[in-house]
Amino acid sequence: MTDRIALTQVAVTTCHGVLKHEKVTPQRFFVDITIECDLSRAGESDQLDRTISYADVAQDAVRIMTQPPVDLIETLAEQMAAAVLARPAAEAVEVTVHKPDAPAGVDFATGGLTGPSVSVRREQDRQVVIALGANLGDRLATLQSAVRSLERTPGLELVAVSGLFETTPVGGPPQPDYYNAVAVGRSRLAPWTLLERLHAIEAGRGRTREIRWGAxxxxxxxxQVGDPAADTDLVLDTDELQLPHPRAAQRAFVLVPWLGADPLAVVRTTDGAEKVATLVAEMDCSDIQVGPAWSPL
Ligand SMILES: Nc1ncnc2c1ncn2[C@@H]1O[C@H](COP(=O)(O)OP(=O)(O)OP(=O)(O)O)[C@@H](O)[C@H]1O
Ligand SMILES: Nc1nc2c(c(=O)[nH]1)N=C(CO)CN2
Incomplete structure (x- = not known):
């Protein structure tokens, strides 16, 4: 991603350092933060919630810089990088902490930002769970080519794909049975960007939307994006994207394949994080049959 938001030389005078006197004597620090994220949606819509507010990032930086003294500027840089990556839209971040007046037993040139600094670059790496379904046309060939398209999506790496299951339609008008599967992967992409990629793959396979829950x-x-077991999953509720998927935890046609792809999977429900294995053991799975063998990866 080449779009960037940059904050240059956020100035904070505070106490950090290995030496005893640095913990009680304030000195100057300067922080640079560069965030990689897709800015096209914000540029097109002029809406702040489509991007990352630089003011929020600056406030986070000051909060972290003014915490009780730590020894290392590496610690501060790492914490600021983590705070940025907790924001859904951030794909990667670079943080530099300058300590121009650091006591190093030497003189640094005057003028400009001299003296020691550390820089860290960290990339987003969230677990993502994608459910696949098809009940029109050559279901197996469509799902196979969809997995290939997911594999070729930059910023998304598939880790496991479940077996195929043949399932009875849930909701909607009378329609043919589905093949369902679940892919588990890792991604640096913002969730809205991922959804756009999924819609493009659907459109490429002739997907149309006329009737809710139609064939x-x-x-x-x-x-799901992120890990509810570690409380790092994204919870979003907008018209275009809700996370976790609001109906997934009640759907055997999602949970049974998901368990096949990840036997330790955890899903966020209204009652908190639950093991998918527990939910599957408690639900009626009589409409879910093992489908034909496939090796999608
Ligand atoms: N987590 C999500 N995954 C996919 N689409 C979502 C999600 N949250 C919201 N949506 C929105 O839902 C809209 C309808 O999606 P879609 O046509 O795939 O629904 P569906 O598969 O028929 O029903 P369901 O949402 O119950 O699975 C999409 O345009 C999309 O913007
Ligand atoms: N068996 C089955 N039923 C469904 C499915 C599906 O993938 N499989 N998808 C739906 C909307 O996403 C609605 N109902």
């Missing part, structure tokens, strides 16, 4: 050549749903 479809291909359905790709974003089930």
């Amino acid at each position: 479809r050549t291909l359905d790709l749903d974003l089930i």
Whole structure:
């Protein structure tokens, strides 16, 4: 991603350092933060919630810089990088902490920002869970080519894909049975960017939307982004994207394949984080049959 938001030389006078006197004597620090994220949606819509507010990032930086003294500027840089990557839109971040007046037993040139600094670059790396479904056309061929398209998506790496399951349609008008599967991967992409990629793959397989829960050549749903077991999953509620997928935890056609792809999977429900294995053990799975063998990866 080449779009960037940059904050240059956020100035904070505070106490950090290995030496005893640095912990009680304030000195100057300067912080540079460069965030890689897709700015096209913000540029097109002029809406702040489509980007990352530089003011929020600057406030986070000052809060972290003014915490009780730590020894290392590396610690501060790492914490600021983590705070940026906790924001859904951030794909990667570079943080530099300058300590121009550091006591190093030497003189640094005057003028400009001289003296020691550390820089760290960290990339977003969230777990993503994608549900696949098809009940029109050549279901197996469509799902196979959809997995290939997911594999070729820059910024998304598939880790496991479940077996195929043949499932009875849930909701909607009478329609043919589905093949369902679930792919588990890792991604640096913002969730909205991922959803756009899924919609593009669906469109490429002739997906149309006329009737709610109607038959479809291909359905790709974003089930979860991040890990509820570590409380790092994204919880979003907008018209275009809700996370976790609001109906996933009640759907055997999602949970059974998901468990196949990741036996330790955890899903966020209204009652908190739950093991998918526990939910599957408690639900009626009689409409879910093992489908034909495939090796999608
Ligand atoms: N987590 C999500 N994954 C996929 N689409 C979502 C999600 N949250 C919201 N949406 C929105 O839902 C809209 C309808 O999606 P879609 O046509 O795939 O629904 P569906 O698969 O028929 O039903 P369901 O949402 O119950 O699975 C999409 O245009 C999309 O913007
Ligand atoms: N068996 C089955 N039923 C469904 C499915 C699906 O993928 N499989 N998808 C739906 C909307 O996403 C609605 N109902």
